[in-house]
Amino acid sequence: MNSSSINNIARFFLLLAAQILIFNNIGLFGFLNPLVYVLFIILYPVNDNKTTLLISSFAMGLTIDYFLNSGGVHALGSIVLAYYRPALFRFCFGLSYEYQTVKINDSLTPERFLFIFLTVLLHHTIVFVMEIFSVFLILEMLYKIFLTTILTVIVNIIIIYLIKPNKR
């Protein structure tokens, strides 16, 4: 039990509680709720155990599903994101990402922003496509994916900078 895993566990429960107690009740313009729990997968340390990430993100998604009565869509989105996270890292930070220990919660460079944006977009696309599950409502689906992605990215960046450890 090192400090990294304690951090991960604390982040897991704090984000879960924040999502259920606060962010599921926001309802901006009547229907937009930011899905901040994605931040758990974004902030999970680069070189930590990948199996733990897969299992914990599945547990995270499933718990959200239980609270939202949404039948598995958040679990699916979370595990796909957790599994393809290394590929996204490689795409955004170049091949040698593992050696330079990328830290997401540092100053906002274009690469970090791109990474956060792509992860959120991938996750939201899967969640809303699976939730709506209909070709006839494709416009509504795209509209919802687009707006929720913007909202989640903004809220995520705000949260990252609010809880960023102070370095002088």
Place this chain on the structure above:
Amino acid sequence: MQQIFNYIFKNSNKLLFFLLLIFSFTMIIKSHSYHRSKLISSANFVSGGVYERMNTVDEYFSLKSSNEILAKENARLKMLLMNQIDTSKPLPLDIKGYNNTNLIPSKVIHNSYKARQNYITINSGFKAGIKENMGVINEKGIVGLIENTSENYATIQSILNSQSKINAKIKKFDHIGTLQWNCKNTGFVQLYDIPRLALIHKGDTIVTGGQSDIFPENINIGTIEKIYKDNETNYWTIDVKLFNDMTNLGYVYVLKTKDYEEIKALEDKSKKDE
């Protein structure tokens, strides 16, 4: 054999991923093909408990308005009591077939109205006698029907749910149609399959029809707001403005029809014979 084990150890993450992927896909497909929250629902000990705690905080903000609603209902009931001529008769209620029905009062602890499939969680379950497929109303009109129950909680499939289909009719004429929601506006639901020859007007009242064992006849739903011609069929499509504000629900009543068990047993039997 050794190679198989080597392969499994080497690709354990990939295998785990596909296992979880298949698992969540099965759940999603099941939830789309059948009642959505059969497997995963907020009617359980943990999420029910959390929603109940959240509700105790939320309640304070609406104390005044819920007091007003209760006072109004009290006044109505008192009026009925005082205007009664023969006190030995049971209280006359304005819904036909009510004498057959018990009402179980319950409190809404979580209400969703932003999704396409909306569910409401209430704080009484099968301990209070609530079972699946019972109707739920409040003092203004229809709310939905029970989908899942646990010991102390139950989820309601709200009428604002694209999977909900309710038998409804126009109060004046007895023309029967199907009530569904097009997932657009929380204040309106759509009534389909009303024949063209029905002389309907804006403002007519829509009530539940008598063709289901879930809702008794003549429970209020809403009024006609807009009438469309369906070009492909010979039917009207009607926008119904709900009496209920589905975004603001406090207490609801679960309808426990006395004949429910009997009807259910009968239906199960005829299903078996098919």
